[in-house]
Amino acid sequence: MSRVRSFSGGTHPPGNKELSRSREIVRIPSPDTVTVSLCQHLGAPSTPVVKPGDTVTFGQVIGERNGFISLPTHSPVSGKVLSVGEAPMPHRRTGPAVVIAVTDREESPVFEPWPDWRNRQASLIIDRIRDAGVCGMGGACFPTFVKLSPPQGRKIDMLIINGVECEPYLTADHRLMLENPSDVIEGMNILAMVLGVVDPCIGIEVNKPDAITILRNAGARVVPLAVSYPQGAEKQLIDAVCGRRVPAGGLPLDIGVVVQNVGTCAAVAHAVRDGIPSVSRITTVTGRGVAVPGNFHCVVGTPVSVLVEAAGGYTPEAERLVSGGPMMGMAMYTDEAPVTKGTSGILVLSGAEVRDSAEGPCIRCGKCVDVCPINLCPSLIAKASEYGNWAMANDFGALNCMACGTCSFVCPAGRYLVHYIKRAQNEIRAAARSGKGA
Amino acid sequence: MPEARRFELAMSPHVSATATTRRVMTDVCIALLPALAAAVFFFGFRVLLLTGLSVMAAVAAEFLCLRFMKKPVNVVLDGSAVVTGILLAYNVPPGVPWWLPVLGSSFAIVVAKQAFGGLGNNIVNPALLGRAFLMASFPVLMTAGWWAPLAKGPSGNDSWDQSGMPSADLMEADVMTGATPLNLLKQTYTWDAGAAEALEGGDGDGAAALREKASEVRAMLSSGQTRLSLLLGRVGGCIGETSALMLILGALYLFARKVLEPRLPLSYLGAVALFGWLFGGPGFFRGDPLFHLLSGGVILGGFFMVTDMVTTPVTKKGRIIFGVGAGILTMVIRRWGGYPEGCSYSILLMNLATPLIDRYTKPLAFGEVRKNG
Numbered sequence: 001m002s003r004v005r006s007f008s009g010g011t012h013p014p015g016n017k018e019l020s021r022s023r024e025i026v027r028i029p030s031p032d033t034v035t036v037s038l039c040q041h042l043g044a045p046s047t048p049v050v051k052p053g054d055t056v057t058f059g060q061v062i063g064e065r066n067g068f069i070s071l072p073t074h075s076p077v078s079g080k081v082l083s084v085g086e087a088p089m090p091h092r093r094t095g096p097a098v099v100i101a102v103t104d105r106e107e108s109p110v111f112e113p114w115p116d117w118r119n120r121q122a123s124l125i126i127d128r129i130r131d132a133g134v135c136g137m138g139g140a141c142f143p144t145f146v147k148l149s150p151p152q153g154r155k156i157d158m159l160i161i162n163g164v165e166c167e168p169y170l171t172a173d174h175r176l177m178l179e180n181p182s183d184v185i186e187g188m189n190i191l192a193m194v195l196g197v198v199d200p201c202i203g204i205e206v207n208k209p210d211a212i213t214i215l216r217n218a219g220a221r222v223v224p225l226a227v228s229y230p231q232g233a234e235k236q237l238i239d240a241v242c243g244r245r246v247p248a249g250g251l252p253l254d255i256g257v258v259v260q261n262v263g264t265c266a267a268v269a270h271a272v273r274d275g276i277p278s279v280s281r282i283t284t285v286t287g288r289g290v291a292v293p294g295n296f297h298c299v300v301g302t303p304v305s306v307l308v309e310a311a312g313g314y315t316p317e318a319e320r321l322v323s324g325g326p327m328m329g330m331a332m333y334t335d336e337a338p339v340t341k342g343t344s345g346i347l348v349l350s351g352a353e354v355r356d357s358a359e360g361p362c363i364r365c366g367k368c369v370d371v372c373p374i375n376l377c378p379s380l381i382a383k384a385s386e387y388g389n390w391a392m393a394n395d396f397g398a399l400n401c402m403a404c405g406t407c408s409f410v411c412p413a414g415r416y417l418v419h420y421i422k423r424a425q426n427e428i429r430a431a432a433r434s435g436k437g438a
Numbered sequence: 439m440p441e442a443r444r445f446e447l448a449m450s451p452h453v454s455a456t457a458t459t460r461r462v463m464t465d466v467c468i469a470l471l472p473a474l475a476a477a478v479f480f481f482g483f484r485v486l487l488l489t490g491l492s493v494m495a496a497v498a499a500e501f502l503c504l505r506f507m508k509k510p511v512n513v514v515l516d517g518s519a520v521v522t523g524i525l526l527a528y529n530v531p532p533g534v535p536w537w538l539p540v541l542g543s544s545f546a547i548v549v550a551k552q553a554f555g556g557l558g559n560n561i562v563n564p565a566l567l568g569r570a571f572l573m574a575s576f577p578v579l580m581t582a583g584w585w586a587p588l589a590k591g592p593s594g595n596d597s598w599d600q601s602g603m604p605s606a607d608l609m610e611a612d613v614m615t616g617a618t619p620l621n622l623l624k625q626t627y628t629w630d631a632g633a634a635e636a637l638e639g640g641d642g643d644g645a646a647a648l649r650e651k652a653s654e655v656r657a658m659l660s661s662g663q664t665r666l667s668l669l670l671g672r673v674g675g676c677i678g679e680t681s682a683l684m685l686i687l688g689a690l691y692l693f694a695r696k697v698l699e700p701r702l703p704l705s706y707l708g709a710v711a712l713f714g715w716l717f718g719g720p721g722f723f724r725g726d727p728l729f730h731l732l733s734g735g736v737i738l739g740g741f742f743m744v745t746d747m748v749t750t751p752v753t754k755k756g757r758i759i760f761g762v763g764a765g766i767l768t769m770v771i772r773r774w775g776g777y778p779e780g781c782s783y784s785i786l787l788m789n790l791a792t793p794l795i796d797r798y799t800k801p802l803a804f805g806e807v808r809k810n811g
Contacts, residue, residue, distance in 0.1 A: 013453060168453065235804060248806040314443075321445040326453040333445050347452070355454035360516065361558035363459055366699065366752040374804040379752055380796060400803040405451035412457040413558075419449040 004206055006226035007236040009373035011406050013168045013229055013327065015207065020171045020286045023294040025179055028310050030077050030105050034301030035087045035338040036062065038096040041135040042142045043069035045096055054081045059110030059277045062098050071133045071143050076279035076299035078104035088337040090304070090323035091330050097338070100301070109275030117272050122194045125272055132271030133278045133341075137263030138162060138173075138232065139324055141342040144264055148194050150253050158257045159200035160241050161188050161265055163211065164225065164232035167325025170345040172282040173262050175295045177204070177211040180266060181218045187265025188220065190272050195258055202262070203241050205231060229327060230404040234259045236373050248400055263344075281341055285311040289318030289348030298339055305335040307346050317350035326353075327405040360413035368407035368417060374400050378407035382420035390431065393424035401425065459557075462747075463517030465697045469688030470524050470742065476671040476681035481532040481585050485677045489527040492539035496523030499547035507552070518557050522546050525565035528678025528738060529782065530572065532585045538576060542568040562789040563746045566782045584618060584674040618674045619659055619733045620778040626652040627773065630720055652720065660726045668732035679738040682731075689741035698745055701757040706744040709765020710736050717773055735781035736768065743782070749789040756792075756799040764788045 039045035046063030056062060056075040063073035079102040089095035111128060114120055130145035150156055161184070165173040177184060184202075192200040201221040204212050205228075212222050223241050225231055235246045237259060244255045252259055260268075263281065270276040279299055286293035291312025298307065304321070308314060322329040323343055339346075368378040376397050384392035398421055407417045477485040500519040504511045526543040546568030554560045573580050633648035658664060667673050671681025679685075692698040714730030716723060730736065744750065750760050764784045771780020802808060 011455070013455070239804075245805045248803050250805065319446070320448065320452060322450075322452055327451045329450055329452065331445065331447045331450070331452065333447055334442060335445075336442060349452055354448075354452055356458075357448065360459050360513075361556065363462070363518075363558050363747050364750070364752050365462065365747040366754075366757070367457075369752050369754065369801075370699065375801045375806075376803055377752055377796070377800065396800060397803045397806075400806070403450070409451050409453065410455050410457070412455075412459045412462050414454060414458070416449050418451070 004224050004226045005240050006228050007231060007239045007373060009371050009375065009406070010228040010230060010236070011371045011410055012227065013409055015227075016169045016286075017171050017174070017207070019169065019288075020284050020293040020295055021174060023171075023175070025172075025175050025282055025295045025297050026310065027297045028302065028306065030102055030299045031302060031306050032102055033082065034077055034079075034100050034102060034299060035303065036073060036076060036098045036100065036301040037087075037089060037338060037340050038063040038073050038098065039089075040073065040141060040300065040340040040342065041071045041133075042140060043067065043071070046070060046073045048084045048096065048098060050081045050084065050098060052081050052083050055079075056081060056100060058104070058107055059279065062100075065130075069143055069146055071135055072131060073098075074110070074133055074277040074279050075100060076301055077102045078106065088334050090332050090337045090340065090343060093333075107276065110277050111271070111275035113275040114272055117190055118193065122196075125190065125194050128272055129268055132267075132276070134264065134267045134271055135278070135341055136261055137267060137281060137341060137344070138261035139328070139342050139344050141340075144260065144268065147253070147258050147260070148191070154253055154256070156195045156197060156253070156256050156258055158242060158244075159188070159192050159195055159197040160223075160237060160257060160259045161200060161202040161220075161262055162232055162234075162237055162259055163202045163204040163208070163215070163262045164237060165208075166205065166227075166229045166232040167327055167329070167344070168229075169286050169347055170284045170325050171286070172284040172295050172344055174208050174211055175284075176266060176282055177208070177262055178214055181214050181220075183266040183269045184262045185215070185218055185220050185265075186273060187268035188260075190268050191258070191260055191265065197258075201241065203231075203237055229406060229409075230373055230402075233373065233402060233404055235402075248397075278341060281339070281343065283307065283339060283343050284345040285348075286345065287318075287322075287348040288350040288353055289315055289320070291315055300340055300343075301338045303336055303338050304332065304346055307339065308335055308348065314348060315350065317352065318348045319351040320347075320349045320354050322347040322349065327409065328403060356414055359415055362413055362415055365412060367410045367412065371406045371410050373404060373406060374402065376400060378417045378421060379415075381424060382415060382417045385420040385424035385427075390424055390427045393421070394428045398424040399428060459518075460516050462697055463521050465692060465695050466521050466742070467517065467524065469692045469697075470521075470528070470678065472684035472687045473528065473671075473678045473681050473738070474524075476684040477528075477532070477677045480671050480680065481677065485527075485532050488530070488532070488534070488536060488539050488677065489524060491536055492527035492543045493520055493523030495540040496520065496526065496543040496547050499544040500552065503548055503552035504556075509556070513557070516557060519547060522551065522564045522568075524678070525563075525742060526568045529565060529569040529676050529735070530580065531582075531675075532677050533582070534579050538572060538579060542572045545571045558748055560748055561792075562786050563743055563749045566743060566786050566789075569782055570786060618778065619664065619668065619729070620772065622655055623659060623729075623733070623772070624778040626655050626720070656720065656726075659729055665728060665732065668729070673733075676735065676738075679735040682737045685737045685741055692741070698741070699757070701754060702745045702750055702761045703740045705758045705761025706765045707731060707736065707740045707761075709762040710740070710768055713766055713769040714772075716769075718769055730769065730772070734772075734779040739764075739768075739781040739785055743785050749792060751792050751795045751799065753796055753799040753801055755801065756795040759795050759799065760788050760792065763791070 044067040050062045057078045060075045079100045082099040086094040087097035134144045135141045207227045267278045321332045381396045381398045401421045496519040523543045546564035550564035550567035551560045629648045629652040633645040636645040711727035715725045715727040718725030767784030768780040
């Protein structure tokens, strides 16, 4: 048995995955109205091409690409457009969306299914992945086709599939690997062919031994990883799997690596093999604020309230609603917001689970320095930021922070280190944009 | 129609580890208790009174400061004032009048801590600055209050001489200028210097006599029996510094609780041992590293004051620089300074360098390459 690999730094938050780990994925029929965000991917929002009163069919483009790093948005149902405008969103107060009254829930291929994808041209497959609106399903929502189009002369020799799911509580990727390993592997093989990578692998933490076994039995090369947060972060995963380090400020492409999430692989398989655009996902609804935590398959645009209902509704202890995991997820003010392609989980935390909001002074214990996976000094950046010294925050490497939250998690003083650092990042970037700097 | 439910917004992460500042401070207090037990055993119940008064004064001073500055007074419950109070008491001799630790810990809290902005903002270790204040203001009380261990102990046993060293009868009465092992060591340096001077003046016999006296005391200080005394705490010294064994026990607890990180204490103790061996004896490479580690305040300082989170660097490399720097300074003061012990001043001096050390030991970020030139 080979040594279990990992990265440097990191911490071990309680997993709490037992709440939903053994719950099979339940398919929820789409509700009577869906609210489809036009900004489900990283990059420019898509431009709406329907208007109220229009009839749409399943998979029809309702928002067109707007620039290179952008994706089209498809209708996840057949129905009638009710409105086009602002609606509550999980990651912001409101955002552009198309509201559709559902008349038909039937799914059928929108593109020509290519079960024989091995005989297709790589560039055509990349176009298909783009036109199907596939983006990173791990939460970052980066358009997948961009990662598959390396700049001229850049050779990609490694494809790592991210099955780490290091965020506590979340089990959607775990269930996907258990229940549908063939789609994951099919997607991985499609991506490997497109990139010209011969030996792709899947990185999975050893707290999911069943997933490791199932994927190995299905013929995939699995790299078992020690349990540590944030191992699912792209750069940390690459370091853990192959010991290569992405240069600061650089991209995995720079060192010949592409990372894709297991959910993205399944979406790629559906787009290429089955001709189905990316309009649904698996999401975990969990936390001690819902009665029956579980994993659900739903179309994008399904309101969070419908998912909470499917998980037995709120318990009296429900206190905080989060889109994503507890470490990096965004708090939501309302459950009217819809699921998007990046909604890896809906977390309803009880008062006992939520961190104490009281913040004490930094006692300079250095725990944040010890755990930072990027090797920063979060306490010093935060202090500089607190006093508005953006230059010093920049000097201490604020821009390298990926906001994984490990520092805030371990901080005995309960400081909102990520908040201070993000604030500094915004100010530093704003100053850089305005030219000369502040 | 019912009003839609609204949830509170907050920044990620939404969960946290269980460690809190208060728990950290409580752990430090627990880790300091074994040494107090040893002090009671060797010096008697009076040390309990002094420590208790010191803690109460620290907490009261903190409370009054917060009140005066109109800050939330519940901060006093974070436990940091208790730690300061204990450490201050541990740094005074057992024979001092009761008001001395009270004054010292009040000074520590008011001047060294609250005047700089309270917990997390003080530049130097409050307890050590309190001790320095007492040393400067009451030098006689602070150096004459040594008690022979057990002489006033609960057992009433007075079989130990003033230094606590069983073979101290080797020495003539006029030798006993000091009552701690480090005072004796300091004396040997003086004799060595005197011998060199005598030799220059042509007094060969006088030089030889002084040399012999120095080497006899050194042999006694390095004897197994002395080592055992130092380990147990059966020597003269400040209340909480004498029992190396009990302090190490407390430190092990802190390591187990992951409150202590190893870089600071190990680099400090390593530097004391190395430089003690290098120049802590009669000539180069002739010092006794074990004696230097176990005597005076090195073990207390190494595990409980060099490791003070607030006043030491946060960077990993910086912690090692701090420990080594404090270790060198401790030995320099012991060997050449005006005091027999240099532990507390070395830490205070390094405290002042902490912001600078942090600044210049900024680690390279993941994937960052050091710029040439």
